[in-house]
Every structure is written in structure tokens, then in C-alpha cells.
Amino acid sequence: MEADNNNQPERKTLDDRNKMNDLERLRHSCAHVMATAILRLWPDAQFAAGPPVENGFYYDVELQHRISPEDFPAIEAEMKKEIKANRPFEKVVVEREQALKDSESGRLGGLSERPGNPSKFKLGNLADIPEGEPITYFKSGDFIDLCAGPHVMRTGNIGAYKLTSVASAYYKGDEKNPQLQRIYGTAFKNKTELEAYFKMVEEAKRRDHRKIGAEMGLYTIDTEFTGPGLPLWLPKGGAILEELEKLAKETEFHAGYVRVKTPHLAKEKMYLTSGHLPLLYKDSMFPPMSLLEEQDRERSEQLTRRKFAIVDEVLKLKGQGASTDSDRVKELERESFEITLQQDALGERYYLKAMNCPHHHRIFAAEPRSYRDLPLRLAEYGTCYRYEQSGELFGLMRVRSLNMNDAHIYCTTEQFAQEFNAVNEMYLKYFKIFGIEKSVMRFSTHSKAGLGKKYVNEPELWIQTENMVRDVLKNSGINYIEVANEAAFYGPKIDVQVWSVIGREFTLATNQVDFAVPRKFGLVYRDKDNTDKTPLCIHRAPLGTHERFIGFLIEHYAGNFPLWLAPEQVRVLTIGEDEPLVSYAKAIVQELRANMVRAEGDYGNDKINGKIQQAEQAKVHTMLVVGPRDMAADAVSVRIHGKGSLGAKPKTEVVAEILTAIRERRA
Numbered sequence: 037m038e039a040d041n042n043n044q045p046e047r048k049t050l051d052d053r054n055k056m057n058d059l060e061r062l063r064h065s066c067a068h069v070m071a072t073a074i075l076r077l078w079p080d081a082q083f084a085a086g087p088p089v090e091n092g093f094y095y096d097v098e099l100q101h102r103i104s105p106e107d108f109p110a111i112e113a114e115m116k117k118e119i120k121a122n123r124p125f126e127k128v129v130v131e132r133e134q135a136l137k138d139s140e141s142g143r144l145g146g147l148s149e150r151p152g153n154p155s156k157f158k159l160g161n162l163a164d165i166p167e168g169e170p171i172t173y174f175k176s177g178d179f180i181d182l183c184a185g186p187h188v189m190r191t192g193n194i195g196a197y198k199l200t201s202v203a204s205a206y207y208k209g210d211e212k213n214p215q216l217q218r219i220y221g222t223a224f225k226n227k228t229e230l231e232a233y234f235k236m237v238e239e240a241k242r243r244d245h246r247k248i249g250a251e252m253g254l255y256t257i258d259t260e261f262t263g264p265g266l267p268l269w270l271p272k273g274g275a276i277l278e279e280l281e282k283l284a285k286e287t288e289f290h291a292g293y294v295r296v297k298t299p300h301l302a303k304e305k306m307y308l309t310s311g312h313l314p315l316l317y318k319d320s321m322f323p324p325m326s327l328l329e330e331q332d333r334e335r336s337e338q339l340t341r342r343k344f345a346i347v348d349e350v351l352k353l354k355g356q357g358a359s360t361d362s363d364r365v366k367e368l369e370r371e372s373f374e375i376t377l378q379q380d381a382l383g384e385r386y387y388l389k390a391m392n393c394p395h396h397h398r399i400f401a402a403e404p405r406s407y408r409d410l411p412l413r414l415a416e417y418g419t420c421y422r423y424e425q426s427g428e429l430f431g432l433m434r435v436r437s438l439n440m441n442d443a444h445i446y447c448t449t450e451q452f453a454q455e456f457n458a459v460n461e462m463y464l465k466y467f468k469i470f471g472i473e474k475s476v477m478r479f480s481t482h483s484k485a486g487l488g489k490k491y492v493n494e495p496e497l498w499i500q501t502e503n504m505v506r507d508v509l510k511n512s513g514i515n516y517i518e519v520a521n522e523a524a525f526y527g528p529k530i531d532v533q534v535w536s537v538i539g540r541e542f543t544l545a546t547n548q549v550d551f552a553v554p555r556k557f558g559l560v561y562r563d564k565d566n567t568d569k570t571p572l573c574i575h576r577a578p579l580g581t582h583e584r585f586i587g588f589l590i591e592h593y594a595g596n597f598p599l600w601l602a603p604e605q606v607r608v609l610t611i612g613e614d615e616p617l618v619s620y621a622k623a624i625v626q627e628l629r630a631n632m633v634r635a636e637g638d639y640g641n642d643k644i645n646g647k648i649q650q651a652e653q654a655k656v657h658t659m660l661v662v663g664p665r666d667m668a669a670d671a672v673s674v675r676i677h678g679k680g681s682l683g684a685k686p687k688t689e690v691v692a693e694i695l696t697a698i699r700e701r702r703a
């Protein structure tokens with residue numbers, strides 16, 4: 037059994053719960069039904085938490101018996117009875133006193149009272165319900181659970197379900213607490229949707245970017261020498277990466293962006309100014325490097341010597357019978373603590389950059405700016421480093437080094453709508469190129485209650501900026517949803533969700549509108565009226581990071597990249613190894629390479645069918661087979677990966693066709 041990486045989510049507020057969508061309600065209700073079924077089989081099971089999660093639900097249970105997938109049919113059969121009985125979910129509001137009593141008797145999360153077997157986890161959950169918040173039970177048949185809902189009306193509303201896996205998890209995610217069995221399942225409105233889901237899961241496994249990435253030789257993660265989460269791009273992956281950068285650079289150039297380049301690290305002051313340090317982002321950054329200049333090093337050694345002397349003196353005093361709270365001992369300890377602080381302050385601390393924005397802000401500040409310079413669109417494929425927990429690392433999807441398709445647009449309030457709209461249009465343009473047919477912009481706004489805590493305390497600016505963003509989204513006809521209380525600290529945020537061709541959802545990128553940090557950096561432009569004003573800043577990264585986007589593309593295309601993206605675009609295969617046929621083939625490769633096409637040749641003596649098979653396996657996009665007859669006609673026989681032969685065509689025509697398809701980035 038593998039330990040579960042799904043961190044226990046923080047306790048949901050009633051507000052969060054009300055946001056649960058229909059499918060989440062259905063799945064959570066199914067967790068109640070699963071618990072009922074487990075209790076029919078093992079009456080002393082103790083349940084902890086059973087929330088809906090991405091793609092399904094789970095319920096954590098403590099039970100002597102180790103539940104394994106072999107138990108699933110029996111549990112599912114009991115679930116079927118509960119669903120067939122079509123029991124209503126009845127809500128009961130109780131006093132805390134009553135809930136305590138029912139936990140003690142083992143009634144909560146049970147089918148009946150269970151003397152000597154109190155509902156200990158429900159008791160712990162009860163303690164987390166704040167005073168003043170109503171305490172509610174939900175009852176379905178014999179099963180009574182401490183739960184705030186919401187659920188479907190009746191168990192019969194659960195159309196189709198299936199248990200999927202077992203993992204282990206600590207109660208409330210804390211390893212000091214007992215270890216529980218986490219039983220996962222999923223549920224849908226009907227059988228058709230359930231079957232479609234499992235078909236997609238199967239297809240996603242077949243298209244797993246880690247598997248295809250290794251088979252195609254796109255990247256490797258060398259945990260021993262480079263480190264976990266730090267992908268090494270192999271030549272074939274490097275080719276894809278280059279193409280994406282080329283696309284971004286062209287698109288951004290046409291849209292009036294200018295390119296900059298910034299270092300991978302910066303002094304602590306940078307992130308103290310941006311507000312990422314000391315607290316907000318500290319856990320996501322690699323620990324700092326301390327650099328001591330010569331004079332600092334001498335001073336540091338001096339301080340260390342003094343610290344040792346203090347230790348000696350304290351030991352001596354204690355040897356003479358001094359107590360730990362004698363005045364002299366206390367004084368020495370205080371001095372030692374102060375020395376530590378002094379040592380910490382010596383030299384300079386540098387951090388690997390976790391985001392490019394502060395560097396770009398300093399570029400904005402590097403020259404005096406006037407309103408005539410705006411909008412200023414600074415673009416960079418910046419490499420950032422984020423310290424993800426090792427348990428969270430996942431192929432290319434969760435990494436510690438990220439190449440980001442980043443840019444920051446500095447503009448006036450009047451320019452905002454046009455700039456933001458242009459960003460959205462750039463997204464749509466990319467979606468078209470990559471055949472992304474389903475997408476949604478998730479627009480997160482602030483909450484009044486969070487001002488000054490979760491959100492920078494600028495009530496008017498929040499409302500003003502959110503209105504601007506909303507107007508653009510409305511007028512652009514883009515598919516968007518609005519989510520309250522999930523904005524970034526310094527402004528509204530737009531997450532871009534896309535669906536791969538097999539219907540799996542990915543978060544591609546995030547846009548942010550920032551009205552606070554430019555001010556922290558003192559960024560100003562001289563306006564028409566000769567006063568200094570702070571620009572707005574739009575953060576955008578339409579192609580996200582190379583890592584995540586290529587991970588997405590591998591699944592989306594199942595590794596069968598379109599010609600312009602294919603690591604090996606063309607392979608010329610000879611029928612036999614005789615001259616002058618080989619020279620004819622080599623000349624074609626040369627001509628293609630002279631036009632920047634990634635073309636290779638296979639001129640060996642192997643049977644042509646074997647050569648074709650190898651090229652197909654390597655997912656080479658276009659195969660040009662040449663034999664004596666082709667050569668005589670100045671032709672080539674064209675074969676497309678996965679599509680088969682297109683027959684013989686004049687060589688010049690084929691080369692021209694290849695160049696056009698690449699230039700136009702045809703699907």
C-alpha cells in the first residue's frame with residue numbers, strides 16, 4: 037500500500053461547502069453510502085473524513101481488516117442495496133452536548149450505538165466545529181454521520197459508482213495521528229459517464245507523458261546527480277522546446293513585446309521588496325546562499341571564537357554550581373543569541389528566483405519612463421526554481437526548475453482593457469494552433485473579509501480592477517467562470533484551464549493583474565500632466581512552462597507530434613545501400629537541413645520494411661522512401677507516421693510542401 041500524497045484538505049468552511057457542484061455533492065453522498073456498506077460488513081469500522089476529490093471521493097476508515105481491491109465487489113454489492121432502497125438524506129440539527137453523547141456511544145459514523153467503541157474521529161471533527169456554527173447530522177437509513185453536507189436528495193440519485201483504490205493516510209494529515217485506510221471511489225450521474233471516465237483513464241495511462249517521454253527520449257530526471265524535479269532535456273525534447281520558444285518569440289514580437297534576459301538569482305532585498313519574503317513564498321523557494329566577502333569572513337570568525345568562549349564560561353559556571361537562571365548565565369546566553377543574529381546579518385543572501393516579475397520590475401525601474409513608453413511589454417523565457425515537496429513531484433507536471441513563457445505588461449489604467457484583451461486573443465491563437473478545443477478562464481476575485489489579510493488592503497483598487505477584467509472577459513466572448521475569494525494577494529487572477537483531446541483537464545497558465553507590487557518597487561512613469569503615476573502590471577504566461585506544457589502536449593498528441601513540433605521531422609530511407617541512390621538520398625537530407633528541417637537519413641542495408649518500422653516506432657513524422665525508380669523520376673515515396681503511404685511524388689514538390697507545413701505550423 038502506498039502512502040497517499042493527497043494532503044488532507046483544510047477543514048471546509050460552510051461557504052466552501054456551498055460551492056460544491058452537483059457532481060461533488062453526488063460523489064460525497066456516495067462516500068456516505070460506501071461507509072454504510074463497509075459497516076454492514078465490518079460494524080466496528082471507525083470513519084474520519086469523506087470529502088469529494090478530483091475525479092471521485094474517498095472515506096478514511098480505521099479497521100482491523102486490511103481492505104484490498106478483492107473486497108471491493110462485496111462492498112459495492114452492499115452499496116447497491118443502499119442505492120436501490122433510495123433512502124433520503126435527512127438533515128438533523130443538534131446541540132453540541134448531543135453530538136458529544138452520540139460520539140461517546142459510537143453512534144456517529146455507525147449504523148447503531150457501539151458500546152465500548154466510541155466514534156473517536158468524529159469526536160475530533162466535532163472539536164473543530166467553531167462555537168456558533170450549527171452542528172448537523174445527515175442520516176441515510178441506519179447510517180448517521182456528523183456532516184455539514186451538502187448531499188443529493190436520496191441515495192437513488194447516485195447513478196453509477198465504482199471503488200477504485202486503497203491508500204493510507206494519517207488522521208487530519210498529521211503523522212502523529214493514527215494511520216487510516218483511505219478508500220477511493222468515483223461516481224457519476226449515469227453509467228455512460230462512468231464508462232467514458234474509465235475509458236479516459238485507460239487512454240491517459242497509454243498516453244502517460246512519463247512513459248512516452250522515456251520511449252521517445254525527450255527528457256530524463258537524474259535524481260542521483262542533478263536532483264529530483266530537475267529535468268534534463270534530451271536532444272529530442274530540446275527540439276520541441278526550441279519550437280515552442282520560436283512560436284512564443286514570433287507571436288510576442290508581432291504583438292509588440294520586447295525581450296529581456298535576467299539572471300537566475302537575486303539578493304534577498306528583491307524578494308523582501310516584492311513581499312515574497314520573509315513569509316508569503318518562503319516555503320516555495322530554495323534556501324538562500326550566503327556569500328561572505330573577506331572582511332565579513334574575518335568578522336564572522338571573530339564572532340564564532342567569542343561564541344565558543346561563552347560556551348566554555350557557561351560550562352565552567354555550571355561546574356561551580358551556578359543555576360541556569362543565574363544572572364551571569366542568562367547574560368551570556370543573551371550575548372550568544374545576539375552573536376547569532378549578527379552573524380546572520382553578515383554578508384549577502386542570494387535566492388534562486390521563484391518568479392521573474394521582480395527582475396522585470398527592476399528593468400522597468402532601470403530607466404526613467406514616460407507615458408509615451410507605455411504599454412511596455414517585457415518578455416522572457418525565464419527559468420525559475422521552486423521548492424516543491426519531494427512527494428509532490430510528478431514527471432514534468434510538478435518540477436523544481438521551470439522554463440516559463442513569461443511577460444509583464446506595464447500599462448496605464450486606460451490601456452488596460454486593450455492590453456488584457458490582446459493577451460486573451462493570444463491564448464485563443466495558441467489554442468487553435470494546438471487543437472485545444474475546450475478551455476475556460478477561471479477568474480478569481482477577492483473577498484471583503486480577506487482585505488488586509490489574504491489580500492492587499494486596497495478596497496477601491498480591487499473593485500476597479502476586477503470590474504475592468506470582468507468587462508474584458510464579457511466582451512471578448514471567451515468562456516469564463518468567476519470564483520470569489522481565490523485571488524492572488526496583490527490582484528485578481530485568471531487561471532486558464534484546458535482539456536486535452538482525451539478530455540483530461542489541465543491548468544495551463546495563470547494571468548494576474550497586479551496593482552500593488554509595482555508600487556512596492558516604486559515604479560512610476562511621468563504622465564502627460566507631469567505627475568508621476570504607478571503603472572498597472574499584467575502577468576501572463578500563455579504557454580505556461582515548457583515542463584507542464586510539453587507534458588500536456590505529449591498526452592494530447594500521444595507523442596505523435598505535428599510536423600512542425602516533431603523531434604525528428606523527416607527521415608529519408610533508401611531501398612538498399614547502393615550508389616548513386618545513397619547520394620541521391622543524402623542530397624535530399626542536406627537540402628532539408630539547409631532549410632532548418634530536422635531531417636535524418638537511414639542509408640543502411642536493412643530491409644525497407646524494417647527501416648519503416650523503426651521510423652514509425654520513433655514517431656518520425658514524414659518518411660521519404662527512395663528506390664532506383666524514385667531516383668530515376670527525381671521523386672520520393674511519401675509515408676506519414678500513423679497514416680501510411682501517400683505514394684510517389686516529385687521531390688521538389690514534396691520538399692516545398694514540407695517547408696510550407698512547418699512554416700504554417702499545420703496540425
Ligand SMILES: [Zn+2]
Pocket residue numbers: 064065068174181183184185186187
Ligand atoms: Zn456528508
Ligand SMILES: [Zn+2]
Pocket residue numbers: 391392393444575576
Ligand atoms: Zn509575474
